[in-house]
Amino acid sequence: MSPKGRMRNSQRRWAPAFLRDFNLSILPWQESMALEPIEQLLNAPAADQAERTRAWKDAKVAELSSLAVTSALIAGAVSGSLSWTAVGDLFPPVRGLFLGSLIIVLASISVANQQSTALYRLGCNTSGIERLRNSLGRLEGQQLKASKLQVLIWQVPSLLLIVSIFLFGLGLNLQIWLCFAESQRHVVVIILSTIALGFASLCYLVSYIGLAVGMI
Secondary structure, X not given: OOHHHHHHHHHHHHOOHHHXXXXXXXXXXXXXXXXXXXXXXXXXXXXXXXXXXXXXXHHHHHHHHHHHHHHHHHHHHHHHHXXXXXXXXXXXXXXXXXXHHHHHHHHHHHHHHHHHHHHHHHHHXXXXXXXXXXXXXXXXXXXXXXXXXXXXXXXXXXXXXXXHHHHHHHHHHXXXXXXXXXXXXXXXXXXXHHHHHHHHHHHHHHHHHHHHHHHO
């Protein structure tokens, strides 16, 4: 069976229709930053396909390594926050947010390690590069397109890390506000932490929108 035939059968077997057609609107710049590189390697001349697939694999391994290190740092920060005494006992909602953040960031580390290991092993296999390329695409008519299900799968570590950081930041600010509501003291702490939250959120949104507009 040809690679295109194997690719078509694989997509029909493993990917439900609603996942294959998922728009990935959660990351608006996916078209140029994730989908197009895959489609370029899928539709490259036969002589260049292996080299482009290796380049994509190497870039993804580097990305996953960076994500794993960042996730480990966040995991350490969240673990330390669970034993804080300077800010008093953690309120139950805050403790729940911190624990949720820790669970999710550990999942990010686990998935990143799983994917990195898979890429390393595929790189050591004589047919691994071809199998990787076939798994990344799907056939639409006579043209190969990037599988949006595969794009989503390879973005999972990043998505988990973002959610974990969001929960941790939300827990931090909720703890500060609940402490203030209980004691009616330390107004300066409330003001400064709120300013910091607003500034950080603004910077994140500017970066997000800038990437979405500039890379779409």
